[in-house]
Amino acid sequence: MVRKHLITRLRNLTRPASHLHSHCPNFLQTRRHFSDAPPPPASALPPPPPASNVHSKSSLNQTELNKFASIADTWWDAEGPFKPLHVMNPTRLAFIRSTLCRHFRKDPHCTRPFEGLKFVDVGCGGGILSEPLARMGATVTGIDAVEKNIKIAHLHAELDPITSSIDYCCTTAEKLVEEQRKFDAVIALEVIEHVAEPAEFCKSLSALTDSGGAILISTINRSMRAYATAIIMAEYVLHWLPKGTHEWSSFLTPEELVLILQRSSVSVQEMAGFVYNPLTGRWSLSDDIGVNFIAYGTKNNE
Numbered sequence: 292m293v294r295k296h297l298i299t300r301l302r303n304l305t306r307p308a309s310h311l312h313s314h315c316p317n318f319l320q321t322r323r324h325f326s327d328a329p330p331p332p333a334s335a336l337p338p339p340p341p342a343s344n345v346h347s348k349s350s351l352n353q354t355e356l357n358k359f360a361s362i363a364d365t366w367w368d369a370e371g372p373f374k375p376l377h378v379m380n381p382t383r384l385a386f387i388r389s390t391l392c393r394h395f396r397k398d399p400h401c402t403r404p405f406e407g408l409k410f411v412d413v414g415c416g417g418g419i420l421s422e423p424l425a426r427m428g429a430t431v432t433g434i435d436a437v438e439k440n441i442k443i444a445h446l447h448a449e450l451d452p453i454t455s456s457i458d459y460c461c462t463t464a465e466k467l468v469e470e471q472r473k474f475d476a477v478i479a480l481e482v483i484e485h486v487a488e489p490a491e492f493c494k495s496l497s498a499l500t501d502s503g504g505a506i507l508i509s510t511i512n513r514s515m516r517a518y519a520t521a522i523i524m525a526e527y528v529l530h531w532l533p534k535g536t537h538e539w540s541s542f543l544t545p546e547e548l549v550l551i552l553q554r555s556s557v558s559v560q561e562m563a564g565f566v567y568n569p570l571t572g573r574w575s576l577s578d579d580i581g582v583n584f585i586a587y588g589t590k591n592n593e
């Protein structure tokens with residue numbers, strides 16, 4: 292389980308941004324637009340967008356979406372390209388169950404702890420996560436930018452009366468923001484590394500979260516170990532994932548994720564790593580956030 296020192300580490304991370312900047316590589320300041328440069332004079336700035344467009348910057352990265360469209364038929368093939376997500380699912384669900392039950396004061400031991408709560412699964416793919424969330428009682432909206440994914444998710448969910456209640460839609464987080472939709476929990480697992488503008492994407496996730504709500508994001512750390520394991524091993528040696536699934540430069544470090552969430556009015560409360568045991572073939576929760584990790588945050592009062 293996640294130990295206390297991880298939370299202390301997080302509190303350090305959420306100190307004022309000036310502290311974090313000193314740890315951000317130059318790369319970050321150019322690639323992710325985190326700049327310490329003084330703002331230009333107001334007269335040099337373009338006029339602000341109308342209020343309804345504030346969150347409408349597109350998160351779509353067409354190259355990434357094409358990759359998912361080309362393998363959409365395989366979402367529910369437990370031995371196919373999405374095998375790592377299938378195998379990881381019980382571990383990520385354990386983290387979601389424990390953090391959200393604590394957050395919403397629900398009993399983690401009951402079969403449908405999320406009864407009465409509205410969740411959105413952003414970048415839901417074929418519904419690998421949406422389905423168990425619905426089985427745990429949540430009213431689930433699953434959205435994905437790839438139409439084929441939504442078709443597969445819908446067809447699969449129809450097989451079970453409980454999951455057939457999931458509301459799947461081919462759209463984006465920013466479009467839901469424009470529609471002024473709100474959810475108790477906003478969940479985006481393994482999506483942020485595939486979007487065009489991670490910081491804008493987080494702003495949309497935050498805008499979709501009801502006051503008092505929660506946000507969960509999982510992704511891969513931009514570390515050397517992640518390059519060696521999540522790319523070289525997973526794509527080129529073990530062939531778990533198609534080659535080119537991940538771009539190392541699109542990964543975020545935990546520090547960067549905390550920072551962009553903080554700038555989106557979300558305070559990260561807890562983080563955990565997912566670690567793979569090659570002997571058992573299973574994933575487990577760990578303090579080690581060096582490769583795969585998940586963050587749980589709460590929306591700040593505005």
Ligand SMILES: C[S@@+](CC[C@H](N)C(=O)[O-])C[C@H]1O[C@@H](n2cnc3c(N)ncnc32)[C@H](O)[C@@H]1O
Nearest residue numbers: 350351359414415416419435436437480481485
């Ligand atoms: C690695 S999959 C993760 C699927 C699912 N969240 C899970 O963990 O089981 C990434 C998904 O995000 C979707 N996606 C990528 N960019 C997106 C965006 N800007 N808006 C919505 N969905 C997006 C892709 O189509 C793909 O289905």
